[in-house]
Amino acid sequence: MAGTDVLDYRAPLQGLATKPYDYAGALTGKGGAPPALVATLEASVRPDFLAELSFRRGAMSAWLGTEAAAGASGLGTVPDGVLEGLAALASGLHGLLATVAAPTVAPPAGPAGAGHGGGGPGGPPPPPPPAAAAAFTAAAALTAGSVRSEWTSALSSKPQRMLRLDNLSQELAMVYTAYAAALRQSAHGRVAEAAATAAAAAAGAAATAPPAGPDGGGGSPTAAAAAEAAPADGDGAAAAVKAVLTAAVAALRRAAGVYGFLADKMLPELAGIMAGIDRPLELLLPSARALRALCLAEAQALTAAAAAARGMSAGTQRALHGGCVTLLAEAEEAARQLSAAAPSGLPAADRLPRLLGTSGALHRGRCFLLLAQERHRAMELGDAEACLEECNRLLDAASKRLDRSDPPSWAAAVAAQRAAVAALLAPVQKDRLGVTYQPLPKEMPDALASAAVKVSPDAFEPAPAFPPAPVIDPNNKQGGCCIM
Numbered sequence: 385m386a387g388t389d390v391l392d393y394r395a396p397l398q399g400l401a402t403k404p405y406d407y408a409g410a411l412t413g414k415g416g417a418p419p420a421l422v423a424t425l426e427a428s429v430r431p432d433f434l435a436e437l438s439f440r441r442g443a444m445s446a447w448l449g450t451e452a453a454a455g456a457s458g459l460g461t462v463p464d465g466v467l468e469g470l471a472a473l474a475s476g477l478h479g480l481l482a483t484v485a486a487p488t489v490a491p492p493a494g495p496a497g498a499g500h501g502g503g504g505p506g507g508p509p510p511p512p513p514p515a516a517a518a519a520f521t522a523a524a525a526l527t528a529g530s531v532r533s534e535w536t537s538a539l540s541s542k543p544q545r546m547l548r549l550d551n552l553s554q555e556l557a558m559v560y561t562a563y564a565a566a567l568r569q570s571a572h573g574r575v576a577e578a579a580a581t582a583a584a585a586a587a588g589a590a591a592t593a594p595p596a597g598p599d600g601g602g603g604s605p606t607a608a609a610a611a612e613a614a615p616a617d618g619d620g621a622a623a624a625v626k627a628v629l630t631a632a633v634a635a636l637r638r639a640a641g642v643y644g645f646l647a648d649k650m651l652p653e654l655a656g657i658m659a660g661i662d663r664p665l666e667l668l669l670p671s672a673r674a675l676r677a678l679c680l681a682e683a684q685a686l687t688a689a690a691a692a693a694r695g696m697s698a699g700t701q702r703a704l705h706g707g708c709v710t711l712l713a714e715a716e717e718a719a720r721q722l723s724a725a726a727p728s729g730l731p732a733a734d735r736l737p738r739l740l741g742t743s744g745a746l747h748r749g750r751c752f753l754l755l756a757q758e759r760h761r762a763m764e765l766g767d768a769e770a771c772l773e774e775c776n777r778l779l780d781a782a783s784k785r786l787d788r789s790d791p792p793s794w795a796a797a798v799a800a801q802r803a804a805v806a807a808l809l810a811p812v813q814k815d816r817l818g819v820t821y822q823p824l825p826k827e828m829p830d831a832l833a834s835a836a837v838k839v840s841p842d843a844f845e846p847a848p849a850f851p852p853a854p855v856i857d858p859n860n861k862q863g864g865c866c867i868m
């Protein structure tokens with residue numbers, strides 16, 4: 385997505401993989417589960433509920449394997465059914481976790497009988513869920529050594545290595561991570577689809593459109609190109625493209641909300657049982673913080689691209705790109721913390737820091753390019769030239785950070801912005817040296833003075849699906865599955 389200064393980074397999803405896992409087999413006496421846990425599950429959970437969770441997890445495992453095998457090919461779209469399946473798996477696991485923790489954790493204080501609903505027609509209401517933080521800690525202790533699923537770590541330098549989890553809380557955190565990564569990738573896929581939809585219209589309009597000015601556009605069809613190809617004339621295709629881009633921003637904000645839930649409420653409760661153990665880096669607190677800030681920066685970048693397509697002022701666009709710089713700096717700091725917290729046997733991959741640094745340079749450079757346009761129109765050519773030279777310096781630094789293994793689109797994004805700078809620098813230098821004779825400023829203008837973050841996470845509140853209790857035979861008082 386070069387035209388939006390959003391770089392293609394699919395590792396959080398495509399580097400994630402897991403093996404199928406049978407919850408019903410693991411959470412029994414034969415599976416090695418403690419007797420107290422087995423007794424709680426037999427009294428509270430119908431067996432077919434665990435079977436359904438195992439089935440959903442197998443489907444997730446198969447899809448993640450397919451997504452990883454696809455690599456960088458295609459548009460990277462995520463079917464809606466996959467998102468729904470991940471959400472349902474997370475909801476069911478969260479309900480199971482709350483049920484496991486309920487006997488040892490007091491429910492949160494509140495009005496009697498409020499907020500929990502019934503357990504079915506004619507059935508008793510389910511037990512009130514325990515307080516979220518306490519439930520994660522209690523479930524981790526109660527299921528320690530019982531849930532031994534295996535996952536890869538997409539953020540590590542060894543993304544092919546399978547790492548074994550230890551408890552149900554870690555398993556739920558990894559499922560939420562997969563859901564957030566799929567939401568983020570679905571947004572990128574929507575943008576790619578919108579660009580593909582608009583490509584034909586943009587190509588048809590190219591013959592009659594005026595030449596592109598030095599406003600930082602160019603490159604392959606992207607979200608910006610898609611939005612530009614959607615005129616405000618009520619055309620159905622144009623409205624569809626804009627709706628897709630709006631949905632992409634919503635998906636990124638939703639993903640940021642899930643990462644925020646992990647960072648603020650769940651992972652802090654698991655920190656004490658992670659020290660010195662090779663577990664997926666996604667279970668470390670800084671990883672969720674970094675990806676939350678990245679999702680917000682990408683959502684703001686799409687907002688800035690839409691502002692450019694609608695012809696908003698350079699000052700407004702500059703404020704939006706400045707907000708991207710702020711968010712990416714937050715993500716970079718979290719990425720440094722992740723590298724420091726990663727165990728020695730599983731160091732963090734260096735692609736995420738490169739992505740954040742390069743993206744930050746692109747957005748910072750875009751701010752100076754936009755300020756140069758403002759100063760050029762005001763005939764303040766010394767300031768304009770200084771801004772363009774600073775933009776080139778930032779792009780040079782970004783180019784030096786790139787690695788051969790990085791997607792070619794990263795270098796293309798840097799080159800596209802460099803071309804936009806060159807297109808404006810030539811007339812600015814010509815007019816400054818031949819007409820106004822203005823000197824270069826002694827101090828660099830502040831292109832980030834009006835930076836503003838305009839997006840926020842879509843607050844995520846889990847909706848646990850509590851397991852139905854076993855059916856009781858009135859003759860022998862024994863439970864069993866509904867089929868039995």
